[in-house]
Amino acid sequence: MSLEVDIAVLRGERRIAACFTARGGITALLGPSGAGKTSVIEAIAGLLRPVEGRIELGGEALFDAARRIDLPPEARGCGVVFQDLRLFPHRSVRDNLLYGARFAPSSARLMTLEQTCAFLGIADLLGRRPRTLSGGEAQRVAIGRALLRGPRLLLLDEPLSSLDGARRDGVMAVIERIRDELGLPMVLVSHRAEEVERLANRVVRLDQPLLA
Amino acid sequence: MLSTADWAIVALSLKVALVAVALTLPVAFALAWVLARTRFPGRIVLDALVHLPLVVPPVVMGWLLLLGFGSNGPAGRLLEGLFGVTLMFRWTGAALAAAVMALPLMVRAIRLSLEAVDPRLEAAARTLGAGPWRAFATVTLPLSLPGLIAASVLGLARSLGEFGATITFVSNIPGETQTLPLAIYSALQLPGGDVQVARLASISVMLSLAALVASEALARRSGFGHVA
Numbered sequence: 001m002s003l004e005v006d007i008a009v010l011r012g013e014r015r016i017a018a019c020f021t022a023r024g025g026i027t028a029l030l031g032p033s034g035a036g037k038t039s040v041i042e043a044i045a046g047l048l049r050p051v052e053g054r055i056e057l058g059g060e061a062l063f064d065a066a067r068r069i070d071l072p073p074e075a076r077g078c079g080v081v082f083q084d085l086r087l088f089p090h091r092s093v094r095d096n097l098l099y100g101a102r103f104a105p106s107s108a109r110l111m112t113l114e115q116t117c118a119f120l121g122i123a124d125l126l127g128r129r130p131r132t133l134s135g136g137e138a139q140r141v142a143i144g145r146a147l148l149r150g151p152r153l154l155l156l157d158e159p160l161s162s163l164d165g166a167r168r169d170g171v172m173a174v175i176e177r178i179r180d181e182l183g184l185p186m187v188l189v190s191h192r193a194e195e196v197e198r199l200a201n202r203v204v205r206l207d208q209p210l211l212a
Numbered sequence: 213m214l215s216t217a218d219w220a221i222v223a224l225s226l227k228v229a230l231v232a233v234a235l236t237l238p239v240a241f242a243l244a245w246v247l248a249r250t251r252f253p254g255r256i257v258l259d260a261l262v263h264l265p266l267v268v269p270p271v272v273m274g275w276l277l278l279l280g281f282g283s284n285g286p287a288g289r290l291l292e293g294l295f296g297v298t299l300m301f302r303w304t305g306a307a308l309a310a311a312v313m314a315l316p317l318m319v320r321a322i323r324l325s326l327e328a329v330d331p332r333l334e335a336a337a338r339t340l341g342a343g344p345w346r347a348f349a350t351v352t353l354p355l356s357l358p359g360l361i362a363a364s365v366l367g368l369a370r371s372l373g374e375f376g377a378t379i380t381f382v383s384n385i386p387g388e389t390q391t392l393p394l395a396i397y398s399a400l401q402l403p404g405g406d407v408q409v410a411r412l413a414s415i416s417v418m419l420s421l422a423a424l425v426a427s428e429a430l431a432r433r434s435g436f437g438h439v440a
Contacts, residue, residue: 039309047335073338086336091356103341149340 001026001152001185007053007063009039016040016049020204026179026186028196033208036188040206041155042181044187045080046073057153064188077108079151083189085142087130094139100149108150110182116144120174136167136189142172147182154178154186160195175199216412222310222415225391228303229371232310233364236318240363243315244322249331265377266316274380277309278358281381305382310371317370318363325359326352359430369420393414 003022016036020027042048044055046062049124054064055097057168061069062076072177079100087096093199097113130138139159159175160168176199178184190196196203214222243262247255265273272310281288281299291297329352337347375393382389384398396412399405 045339047339072343073335074341074343076339078339080336080339082332082336084332086330086333088333088351090339098342099337099342145340 001058002056003044003058003153003187004054004056004184005040005044007040007043007050007055009036009043009048009050011036011039016206018043018204018206020202022185022187022202024183024185026175026188026199027202028200029187029189029204030196031191031207035206037191038157041080041157041187041189043076044076044153044200045155046071046076049156067156074103076161076212077150077152078155079146079149079153080138080155081142081157081159083161085138086129086134087133087138087142087145089130091130091166093122093125093128093130094185096141097126097148099142099145104148105148108152110147110150110184113148116148119147119177120144127165134167134172135162135164139163139167139171139186140168140174143171143178146183147178151184154184155187160190160192164206214415218408218411218415220387221390221395221412222419224303224387225372226419227311228306228391229368231307232314232371232374233318233367235307236311236315236367237360237364240315240318240367241322241360244319244326247319248326249252250325262319263316265313270313270374270376271380273312274309274377275313277305277377277381281305283307299382301382301385301389303388306374306391307371309377309381310374312359313374313377314367314370318367321363321366322356322359325356325362326407328359329355332355359428361427367397369423372416372419374422392419 005021006019006188009015014036016039018036018040029040031037043050044062048064052062052065053061054066057077058078061067062071063069074126088099091099097116101109101113111119117126120143122137122140122144125133125137127139130141131186133141139162143159158177161173163171172195175186175188179186187194188199247259247262278300279285279293283292283298283300288299291299297304299308319393333351333355334347337351338344342350373389373393374391374396378389378391379394384390384394386392390398392412396409396416399412400407
């Protein structure tokens, strides 16, 4: 499943351009803060409309300014792990995990709830509320929620930035296993070169944006 | 304690107030959503219009309702012609008056709770496969539930106390439009009505207290995240 991105997005006065192709494995978007990495992730997910260009996933156009194609987020098949996680505070961990599963066609499903819990080591958290979770636990639940949605592509926005050493290693190992065992293509946003070095098959650098 | 006539007044007041809240809730929610989540030219004007019943003398609101929904008013004639519904001098008109007067309070309460719901959670729901309505119904709506409850109770209390617009629009007809405040007003005009005034006033206070206690209890029950 290859992802082709050639877009320009506007964030306020700033124009952010991104052009890259991601095949299997992990493609890292590396750049200083303010370079627009999150904007690119949002554009791929369908949460931010680019001003021009196109985004294709597995040959299907998700966005194409010239052909006036702009699929809504729910039709893009992209799982997103947001930097601020965005777990639903009014739902239990179980309900958070299963939120997207009911929308996923059975052909798109990667794994069951039990498999996901075992994979991420979160089986004993199911009855808890998100606000009672530690940073590392919440991060793994957010990854599980995105996986259970049956994505064709996983977008990870700074998944390690809020974690300390040991937890960071734990989540990094999870990301490696998603890459190696599930073979799910991922786009990973990071501003830390060492993370990118360990995880990524390919690095795309986003530099300071141009003024529009 | 209470006479049959008193009970009838209480029952009518509750009917009028409950219908008013039921009528206003969806309208107030829609207005609150528009005011909280959208930006368009004229939003300030809409905001001002919604708040009008809060600042205009109730008697003026009653007169405006007469102009619009009276038997010669455009909306009144439309309702009469289409559904055979008459509002003037009817309890339904009292419910409309109460609804209009409760609207700004209800919009404010719902708007505050909607503004407290992070729209990024709805965006997360969309990436998980939920369409816009589904995301709204499963994320925004339940998260704004405390505000909806607060709005309903405020609206109920405001409706039970509504006087000026009601008496202007639908008059003070025992058994039809005479709600608690209007009955208290009538009893005050009667020599020797003091006992009835005291009875009705106590009911009024108790109803309001009950509403406030119920709202607090409901808000606590719908509160989330406190227990693991």
